[in-house]
Amino acid sequence: MEPKNNRSKFMIDAKNLTTRKLNEKVRKAVRDGNKQIAIHNVMGQRYIAAGIQGLIEIDITGIPGNDLGVFMDGPKVVVHGNGQDVIGNTMNAGEIIIHGDVGDITGMSARGGKIYIQGNAGYRTGVHLKEYHGLRPIIVIGGTAQDFLGEYMAGGLILMLGLNLSDGIHNADYVGTGMHGGTIILRGDVRGMGREVEVHQLDQEDNRLVEQAVLEYSKHFGCRADEVLGSKFKKLIPISTRPYGNLYSY
Amino acid sequence: MLKSHRLPEFNVYIDTDTCTVCKACVIQCTFDVFSYEKVGNMIEIEESKCVDCHRCMIFCPEKSISIIPNPVQYRANASWNKEIIHNIMKQAESGGILLTAMGCDKPNFNYFDKLLLNASQVTNPSIDPIREPMELRxxxxxxxDMFTIAENDKDPIIETxxxxxxxxxxxxxxxxxxxxxxxxxxxxxxxxxxxxxxxxxxxxxxxxxxxxxxxxxxxxxxxxxxxxxxxxxxxxxxxxxxxxxxxxxxxxxxxxxxxxxxxxxxxxxxxxxxxxxxxxxxxxxxxxxxxxxxxxxxxxxxxxxxxxxxxxxxxxxxxxxxxxxxxxxxxxxxxxxxxxxxxxxxxxxxxxxxxxxxxxxxxxxxxxxxxxxxxxxxxxxxxxxxxxxxxxxxxxxxxxxxxxxxxxxxxxxxxxxxxxxxxxxxxxxxxxxxxxxxxxxxxxxxxxxxxxxxxxxxxxxxxxxxxxxxxxxxxSLRGNRHQLRGIGLSDHEMEILGVRPAGS
Structure with missing residues (x-):
């Protein structure tokens, strides 16, 4: 018998399930009132937690496919394994915690929620991240990321810790290209930046955010928080909130 | 700001014989073409701002306003026409991308006007839509691709x-x-x-x-x-x-x-x-x-x-x-x-x-x-x-x-x-x-x-x-290109459109 009590987890075995079948099961479990769902044997099924709303906890063992948490609005998703592309696509609220590495365009167009990545991220992480009123998305990358980190960023915060770097230099180039809002905070240097951003010192509020995020990272994955917080950070912010302001002839 | 070399595109006239200086035009125009001059109790016109939208003409109670395209032309030139010259001047003044709105206004991309519809004559009688049902749904x-239908005792059930x-x-x-x-x-x-x-x-x-x-x-x-x-x-x-x-x-x-x-x-x-x-x-x-x-x-x-x-x-x-x-x-x-x-x-x-x-x-x-x-x-x-x-x-x-x-x-x-x-x-x-x-x-x-x-x-x-x-x-009309004939089109254009020439 599958447990249905709210205090215990509702179990789903994803083995041999198609994407559609698996997501039907997840949605049904949520509709039935389950607050904690555990999915195991996940192997590439896409769109897990797509558009799911409310304070639901989804625990995933295996490797979820693309668009994990797309349009999600509230749940906490923990992945025990690597993630693939477009995690948290256009997410409104919630938390995604990845015990591993992730693919490209993580957090694309998200306007709220948190994404914690233990390891590395691919290209275009946080592309077109936004913010709105009380919503401010945050992406924390424990390792490093590839080019175009924070491209077109219009809001939110990306924190990249570089915990696995030996020389403190992230391979990423064109960081913050087209950025016109939000903040990128880096531990270490990047290979190159977009021409729309400039480097600043962290202020008190930034330090508070970094401390909060590192402590949370440490809670999820374990790291020497005090050691990390003791190192030097720098902040990238856009030169202008209107990078395309002076283009047209009316 | 550089001085503009462009002439106004439109001439705006107010017939002072009929104008009552009610200021409706001042209120209606959002491009600030009209302003009220206390001295002389009259309407001032800044016609370079006019976009020819006709709002003022329609809302003028005395119909005193007329707008006509500025008759002053540049020297006739098939290549360097007024629009081309104005666009260059505009960009020379601003250095930006020319911005516009609505759809393409050039004449040479229209095929609708070169397609003619068919009608029934003698054979296959035409239908009077006022008296007979016409299905547009x-x-x-x-x-x-196909339906699978299961049979039971009473009604067939569509399984697809x-x-x-x-x-x-x-x-x-x-x-x-x-x-x-x-x-x-x-x-x-x-x-x-x-x-x-x-x-x-x-x-x-x-x-x-x-x-x-x-x-x-x-x-x-x-x-x-x-x-x-x-x-x-x-x-x-x-x-x-x-x-x-x-x-x-x-x-x-x-x-x-x-x-x-x-x-x-x-x-x-x-x-x-x-x-x-x-x-x-x-x-x-x-x-x-x-x-x-x-x-x-x-x-x-x-x-x-x-x-x-x-x-x-x-x-x-x-x-x-x-x-x-x-x-x-x-x-x-x-x-x-x-x-x-x-x-x-x-x-x-x-x-x-x-x-x-x-x-x-x-x-x-x-x-x-x-x-x-x-x-x-x-x-x-x-x-x-x-x-x-x-x-x-x-x-x-x-x-x-x-x-x-x-x-x-x-x-x-x-x-x-x-x-x-x-x-x-x-x-x-x-x-x-x-x-x-x-x-x-x-x-x-x-x-x-x-x-x-x-x-x-x-x-x-x-x-x-x-x-x-x-x-x-x-x-029955969808994709029914037999009902269309082309006129003034090349063979190639008709081949792509899938229509035959008018008269064939």
Whole structure:
């Protein structure tokens, strides 16, 4: 018998399930009132937690496919394994915690929620991240990321810790290209930046955010928080909130 | 600021014999052409600001105002005409990309006017649509290859599960116009007209205004590259979801709504802070291939639990047919194709007038290709971009579309005079402005009546044309190119359109 009590987890075995079948099961479990769902044997099924709303906890063992948490609005998703592309696509609220590495365009167009990545991220992480009123998305990358980190960023915060770097230099180039809002905070240097951003010192509020995020990272994955917080950070912010302001002839 | 070398485009005259100096023109003109001079109790005219929108002429109680194109021409030159010279002067003064609005205004991209319709004579009698039923009802969505029917004791049961469809009472819909490109009064007018005509309004990439929620069953919501205002409730609200890849007026480029246009109202629906630029990147960054498109189609289907059709909108470009073939494979239910004469709230002139292909060519080639591949039933086709009349609707359906999108025609019904100044945000007719003092010029109750009248008129005309052909259902017209003949077209053009020359 599958447990249905709210205090215990509702179990789903994803083995041999198609994407559609698996997501039907997840949605049904949520509709039935389950607050904690555990999915195991996940192997590439896409769109897990797509558009799911409310304070639901989804625990995933295996490797979820693309668009994990797309349009999600509230749940906490923990992945025990690597993630693939477009995690948290256009997410409104919630938390995604990845015990591993992730693919490209993580957090694309998200306007709220948190994404914690233990390891590395691919290209275009946080592309077109936004913010709105009380919503401010945050992406924390424990390792490093590839080019175009924070491209077109219009809001939110990306924190990249570089915990696995030996020389403190992230391979990423064109960081913050087209950025016109939000903040990128880096531990270490990047290979190159977009021409729309400039480097600043962290202020008190930034330090508070970094401390909060590192402590949370440490809670999820374990790291020497005090050691990390003791190192030097720098902040990238856009030169202008209107990078395309002076283009047209009316 | 450099001194402008351009002469005024229009001359504005006030007949002082009839003018009562009531100042209606001062109030009506949003481009500040008129001002009241206390000294002499007269109206001053600054004609270089005139855009020829006719608002003042219509609202002058004495009909004292006249506007005529400035008769002063440059030396006659087929190459260096007035428009070319003015554009160069404008750019020399500003150094920017020339911005414009509405659809391409050049004469040489129109095929509708070179296609003629057939009618029944003697054989196959024509039908009188006033006395006989004419079926214009159209279902948009994927149709199954076959049905499996199970028999039981009483009634047969259809076992095939049909994809979700949009039901249209007439094959005309309102094309995407976002809150920001037009104001809420315009959107509400179209929504009311959509509901009363049993059709749909597309609200573009600008979020769903709370006032529109009551009409949501007749609203198509859009997911574009900026993902503004896109969230779970938004996707659930609409009757269908459209993924916007491209727009006929500006294929291949994104766009941005400048910060000064992001008012509190816009901020709320787009879910971005007021005063910031809203940038829609050129590509959708999660779509670099047909496989990626399929991924977003299914992300939307999963999120809406397969309850509504997904539309993919592309601009009509050279390889539309191959792209459409890919879109069928992506799992989308409907493809919308926007031709190069399609309208816009703002686009670079160079894109609007040079990029893309006419909708007639695109629809004909897409329909041909999908038929050849035996997949035409898997997807419905919506044609947009330059549909001006019921005969355009009729011809595009005969070329292979299921239904069409209109927007300029609907705006004209509400007052637009196609002055092509939408991008300035000053629309004197209250359509493409966010200024609440001007947007109240559109009263949704009255404006929706005008739009409804237009749809009714076109619907009656479509029935007339169908009846004349001896056809009683729009389904029998779809892709029925035997009913079309070309005139003044090359063999090659007719081959692509799939029509024979007139007289043959």
């Amino acid at each position: 159209t279902y948009l969505g994927s149709k199954s 599960s049909e994809s979700p469809h949009l039901l249209l009472e007439t094959p005309i819909m309102f094309s995407a116009m976002s809150l920001g490109s037009v104001n809420i009064n315009v959107q509400e007018s179209l929504a009311i007209a959509a509901v009363s005509n049993g059709i749909y309004q597309n609200i573009g990439e600008g979020g769903l205004h709370p006032k529109l929620k009551q009409y949501a069953n007749h609203i198509i919501v859009q997911v574009a590259s900026g993902r503004y205002g896109v969230h779970k409730e938004y996707l659930d609200a609409g009757a269908a979801v459209e993924i916007k890849i491209g727009q006929g007026a500006k294929p291949g480029i994104g766009g941005h709504l400048p910060g000064e246009k992001i008012t509190e109202e816009i901020s709320e629906t787009r879910r971005i802070p007021a005063g910031t630029d809203a940038i829609s990147p050129a590509p959708q960054h999660d779509i670099y291939s047909i496989e990626d498109l399929s991924q977003l189609v299914h992300a939307i289907k999963e999120t809406t639990e397969y309850s509504k059709p997904v539309i993919v909108k592309i601009a009509a470009v050279h390889n539309s047919a191959a792209i459409a073939s890919g879109i069928v494979r992506s799992g989308a239910d409907i493809i919308a194709i926007d031709g190069m004469r399609g309208s816009t709230g703002a686009a670079p002139l160079v894109m609007r007038d040079n990029v893309g292909i006419p909708i007639e060519m695109a629809i004909a080639s897409v329909d041909t290709r999908l038929n050849k591949e035996g997949v035409r039933n898997k997807i419905s086709i919506i044609a947009g971009g330059g549909i001006r009349s019921s005969s355009d609707v009729f011809k595009i359906i005969a070329l292979g579309a299921d239904a069409c999108y209109i927007s300029t025609a609907a705006l004209i019904a509400m007052g637009c005079t196609v002055c092509q100044k939408c991008h300035t945000g000053k629309c004197p007719w209250g359509l493409t402005t966010m200024n609440p003092a001007i947007s109240i010029r559109i009263n949704p109750k009255m404006a929706s009546k005008r739009v409804s009248n237009l749809i009714r008129g076109w619907t009656l005309e479509i029935k007339d044309m169908l009846g004349g052909m001896g056809i009683n259902s729009i389904e």
